[in-house]
Amino acid sequence: MSDQRSTMTTQLAIAIALHQLATVVWVGGMFFAHFALRQSAQTRLAPPQRLPLLLAVFNRFFVWVWIAVIVLWASGLWIFFGVYDGNMRWYVHVMMGLALVMTALFAYLYFVPYRALAQRVPAEDWTGAAQHVGTIRRIILINLGLGLVTAMLGSAGRYLQ
Numbered sequence: 001m002s003d004q005r006s007t008m009t010t011q012l013a014i015a016i017a018l019h020q021l022a023t024v025v026w027v028g029g030m031f032f033a034h035f036a037l038r039q040s041a042q043t044r045l046a047p048p049q050r051l052p053l054l055l056a057v058f059n060r061f062f063v064w065v066w067i068a069v070i071v072l073w074a075s076g077l078w079i080f081f082g083v084y085d086g087n088m089r090w091y092v093h094v095m096m097g098l099a100l101v102m103t104a105l106f107a108y109l110y111f112v113p114y115r116a117l118a119q120r121v122p123a124e125d126w127t128g129a130a131q132h133v134g135t136i137r138r139i140i141l142i143n144l145g146l147g148l149v150t151a152m153l154g155s156a157g158r159y160l161q
């Protein structure tokens with residue numbers, strides 16, 4: 001293998017590993033939040049216990065989501081332009097489009113309903129807090145669906161004609 005080709009392959013391996021890890025963190029975290037945490041908290045805890053717990057969970061999880069978003073874009077663009085010079089097939093373009101929608105939805109969730117939730121919980125306004133949790137839940141569900149499709153495209157897209 002020539003030196004140049006082996007450097008490119010190493011770069012690709014590092015970028016794909018980071019890309020894949022960030023996917024696991026973001027999409028796996030949303031799957032857990034929706035299908036395990038939410039349903040258990042809903043059935044087991046009353047609003048004054050449930051809503052502060054959910055806020056504390058979001059405080060921690062959303063930091064990791066920002067890190068995952070940055071890593072996904074940086075590694076994805078690195079593979080796309082740095083390794084393949086922008087010559088990639090349709091499924092990568094679809095991935096980028098879906099990632100753009102997911103990033104925009106997450107930014108909205110973070111700056112609007114999550115910010116509002118962080119104000120409602122200390123004020124012990126459980127009705128208002130529950131409404132914002134409802135909005136966050138719907139956005140996370142949409143992003144979870146988009147994230148699963150994006151992850152499938154990323155790994156299986158290259159085998160499609």
Ligand code: HEM
Nearest residue numbers: 023072073076077079080092095096099150151154155158
């Ligand atoms: C939520 C966002 C994203 C998710 C969940 C995601 C997921 C994935 C997955 C699972 C892979 C397969 C990795 C492997 O080979 O094992 C992949 C590959 C890839 N992704 Fe993403 N990705 C996202 C965003 C992006 C963005 C923003 C870009 C920007 C250009 C991008 C560009 C790429 C490229 C170029 C590949 C390599 C495709 C190939 O070699 O066939 N991705 N992605």
